[in-house]
Amino acid sequence: xxxxxxxxxxxxxxxxxxxxxxxxxxxxxxxxxxxxxxxxxxxxxxxxxxxxxxxxxxxxxxxxxxxxxxxxxxxxxxxxxxxxxxxxxxxxxxxxxxxxxxxxxxxxxxxxxxxxxxxxxxxxxxxxxxxxxxxxxxxxxxxxxxxxxxxxxxxxxxxxxxxxxxxxxxxxxxxxxxxxxxxxxxxxxxxxxxxxxxxxxxxxxxxxxxxxxxx
Amino acid sequence: xxxxxxxxxxxxxxxxxxxxxxxxxxxxxxxxxxxxxxxxxxxxxxxxxxxxxxxxxxxxxxxxxxxxxxxxxxxxxxxxxxxxxxxxxxxxxxxxxxxxxxxxxxxxxxxxxxxxxxxxxxxxxxxxxxxxxxxxxxxxxxxxxxxxxxxxxxxxxxxxxxxxxxxxxxxxxxxxxxxxxxxxxxxxxxxxxxxxxxxxxxxxxxxxxxxxxxxxxxxxxxxxxxxxxxxxxxxxxxxxxxxxxxxxxx
Numbered sequence: 249x250x251x252x253x254x255x256x257x258x259x260x261x262x263x264x265x266x267x268x269x270x271x272x273x274x275x276x277x278x279x280x281x282x283x284x285x286x287x288x289x290x291x292x293x294x295x296x297x298x299x300x301x302x303x304x305x306x307x308x309x310x311x312x313x314x315x316x317x318x319x320x321x322x323x324x325x326x327x328x329x330x331x332x333x334x335x336x337x338x339x340x341x342x343x344x345x346x347x348x349x350x351x352x353x354x355x356x357x358x359x360x361x362x363x364x365x366x367x368x369x370x371x372x373x374x375x376x377x378x379x380x381x382x383x384x385x386x387x388x389x390x391x392x393x394x395x396x397x398x399x400x401x402x403x404x405x406x407x408x409x410x411x412x413x414x415x416x417x418x419x420x421x422x423x424x425x426x427x428x429x430x431x432x433x434x435x436x437x438x439x440x441x442x443x444x445x446x447x448x449x450x451x452x453x454x455x456x457x458x459x460x461x462x463x
Numbered sequence: 464x465x466x467x468x469x470x471x472x473x474x475x476x477x478x479x480x481x482x483x484x485x486x487x488x489x490x491x492x493x494x495x496x497x498x499x500x501x502x503x504x505x506x507x508x509x510x511x512x513x514x515x516x517x518x519x520x521x522x523x524x525x526x527x528x529x530x531x532x533x534x535x536x537x538x539x540x541x542x543x544x545x546x547x548x549x550x551x552x553x554x555x556x557x558x559x560x561x562x563x564x565x566x567x568x569x570x571x572x573x574x575x576x577x578x579x580x581x582x583x584x585x586x587x588x589x590x591x592x593x594x595x596x597x598x599x600x601x602x603x604x605x606x607x608x609x610x611x612x613x614x615x616x617x618x619x620x621x622x623x624x625x626x627x628x629x630x631x632x633x634x635x636x637x638x639x640x641x642x643x644x645x646x647x648x649x650x651x652x653x654x655x656x657x658x659x660x661x662x663x664x665x666x667x668x669x670x671x672x673x674x675x676x677x678x679x680x681x682x683x684x685x686x687x688x689x690x691x692x693x694x695x696x697x698x699x700x701x702x703x704x705x706x707x708x709x710x711x712x713x
Contacts, residue, residue, distance in 0.1 A: 285632030285684065292631075316474040323481065330485050337492055341499035344507065344533075352628045352635060402632075405683075411527075419669055436633065436684040 252381070259381040263389030269362045270393040271449045272459065276362035280394055281441040283356065288410050290398030294391025296353050298384060299335070301363050304328055305383035308371035315372070324367040329358050362390055397444045405435030506533045508562050509540040515610035515623040516586040516593040518543050521640065528640050544595075546585040550706055551578065558582075566599040566608070573702075583706060586612070593620055594710060596703055600695025603687040604628040607637065607695060613651065615712040619660070622646040624692065634688030645671045645679040651696070653677055657704050659697035662689035 252260075269275045276297075283289045307327050308315075315323050336354050339347035357363070366386050371379040402408055407415040407425075416423015418431055434440050453459045467473065510530035513519065518539060520529040531539050547561035561582040572579040586593040592615065599608045605627035612620040624637040636642055649660050663678040664686070671679055681689045700707070 283631045285630070289631035289635075314468065314477070316468045316477050318469075318474050319478060322478075326481060326485055330489065333489060334492060337496050337500070340503065341496040344503040352626075352631055355628065433683050 256378065256381055259378060260385035260388065263382075263385040264392060265389075265452075266456065266459065268389045268393065268452070269365070269386050270390055270445065271452055273362075273365065275365045276360050276390050277445070279356045279360055280390075280397060280445060281438045283353070284394055284397040284441050284444075285401050285405065285436050286411070287395065287398040287402045290394040291391075292349065293353055293356065294387065294394050296350060296357055297360060297362065297390060298387035300328060300331055300357050301366060301383040301387045302380055303383075304331055304363060305366060305371040305379035306376045307331070308367045309374060309376040309379035312372050312374075320372065321364070321368070324364055325358075327367075328363050332358050362386060393445065393448060396448060397441055400444050401435045401440055404432050405440070407431050503533075505563070506536050509536045511623045511625065512562060512584055512595055512610055513540060513543060513586075515595050515612040515621045516543065516588060517612070517621045518586075518588060528638065528643075543586050543588060544584050545587050548583045548585065550581040550583065550703075555706075564597075566597045567606070570599055581703065581706070583703070594707075596699060598695045598699040600691050600698065602626050602629045602637075602691040603634050603685075604630070607688065607691055609695070611646075611696065611699065613707070615710050617650055617652045617657075617707065617711060619646045619649045619651065626688070629685070629688050632684075633682070634685040636682050636685060637688055637692055642679075642682060648674040649677065649679060650675055651677070651700050657700050657707065659693065659700045661693045663693075664689075 263269055266272065270277060270280055279293060283293050304324075304327055308324060311323070311327075332354055336347060336350070339350065366383060370382045374382070399409070402410075403414070407413060407418055413423075415429070416425045418425050468477075510519075510533070513531055513536070514528070519531060521527075522529070530536070544562075547558055549556050549558045549561050549564070562584060564580055564582045566582075569579040569581065582597060584595040586595055593612045594614070595610050595612045597608070597610055599606065601607065607624065607626040607629065609622060609624035611622045614620055622643050624643060626635060626637060629635040629637065646660060651657060651659055658677050661678050662681045664681040666673075666676065666678040666680060668676070668678070669680050
C-alpha cells in the first residue's frame with residue numbers, strides 16, 4: 249500500500265498548481281510583497297511557514313471538535329502565535345544566530361492569512377493527517393511562488409542570487425554590465441512583486457482557462 | 464456524549480482554560496530558557512562591540528559578516544577592551560559591566576529628565592586606541608541599534624548596525640558588510656563642528672571614495688531605514704559630544 253492515497257497526494261499537489269494559495273486563493277499576498285526582494289529571504293519565509301502551517305493545522309485539527317465556533321478565530325490566532333513564540337524562544341536559546349535571521353519573519357508568520365485561511369477552511373473540518381498534508385501542500389504552493397518572485401526580483405533588481413553576483417559587477421562594469429545593462433531599481437521595491445505575481449497569474453490562467461473567473 | 468460547543472458557558476470556560484494552558488506553557492518556557500537567552504545576548508553584545516573595532520573573522524573579500532566565535536568571545540573581549548567607562552553627568556567611572564547597560568532605557572531617562580548613564584568602551588588593537596560608542600534609534604518598523612568605533616581624530620574605524628524588524632532585502636541590509644564597510648574612514652566632524660554621517664541618496668559616490676563629505680551611499684529601497692541610521696548617528700554624536708571633546712586630538 250502506498251504511503252499516500254490518491255486523495256492525499258492531491259492535498260499536496262493541488263496547491264502547487266490549480267489551487268495555489270497565492271495565485272488562485274489570493275492569500276498571503278502581503279508577505280509575498282514584503283520579503284521577496286531577495287531569494288534567501290523568500291526561502292527562509294517559505295520554510296518557516298511550512299513548519300508553522302504543518303504543525304498548526306495538526307493542532308487545530310485535533311482541537312476541531314472542542315473549539316467553540318464563536319471564538320474559533322481567536323483560538324486559531326492563539327495557536328499560531330504560541331507555536332511561533334515557542335519556536336522563536338527555543339531558537340534564541342539554542343541557535344541564536346538562526347533566531348536573529350528569523351526574528352523579522354515572526355510577525356509576518358503570525359499574521360499570514362494563508363495560515364488562518366487553511367485553519368478555517370481545512371483543519372477545522374478534517375483529521376490531523378490530512379490537515380498536516382494540506383498544510384505542507386499549501387506552504388509548498390506558497391513557497392514556490394515566493395521563490396519564483398524572489399528569483400526575478402533579486403536577479404533583475406540587484407543582479408545577484410542568494411547574494412552572489414551572477415551578472416557581473418555593476419560598479420566596476422564587468423560581465424553583462426559592460427554592455428550597458430543596468431539593474432532595475434524598481435524590482436527592489438514592493439510594487440514590483442505585485443507585477444511579478446500578476447504575470448504568474450496571467451501565465452497560469454492562459455494555460456488553464458478553467459481557472460478564469462466569470463464576471 | 465457530545466458536548467454542546469455553542470453554549471456561552473462552554474465558550475467562556477474554554478477561553479479561560481486555553482488562556483491558562485497557553486500562559487503556563489509560555490511562562491514555563493520563558494523562565495526555563497532565560498539563562499541561555501541572557502547568555503547569548505551577552506555574547507552578542509561582546510561580539511558586536513569587537514566587530515565595530517575590527518576584531519572579527521571577516522575574510523579579505525567583501526563577503527559576509529563573521530563574528531568572533533561565541534566560545535572565545537569572552538576572553539577576546541577581556542583582552543581587547545581595556546576600559547569600560549560610564550559617563551554620568553560630569554562623572555566618568557570605570558565599570559566592567561558597562562556593556563550590559565541598556566541604552567534604550569538611558570535614552571528614555573533623558574526624555575523624562577532623569578539621571579542617565581552613557582557607556583563608552585576603550586579598545587586597543589595593534590597599539591591603536593578605539594573609542595566604541597553604542598547607538599540606538601528608530602528604523603522604518605522598529606528599533607535599530609549599533610556601535611561606532613572612533614579614533615582620537617574622530618575618524619570612524621568601524622561600525623556595526625543591527626535592527627529588530629526592518630524589511631528583509633531592503634532596510635535589513637544595514638547589517639550587510641558592504642553597507643557597514645562604507646563608514647570606515649569617514650569623519651564625524653564637519654570642519655571643527657560635530658556633525659555625524661548621513662546616509663545620502665544623492666551623493667554620487669557609490670564606491671565611497673570621498674571620505675570627508677560626511678556621507679555614505681544609501682541603500683536602494685530603504686530610504687526611511689537609511690534616514691534612521693543618519694539620525695541615530697547624529698543623536699549619538701550630540702549626546703557624547705562633551706566626552707568626545709575630551710579625547711579629541713587637537
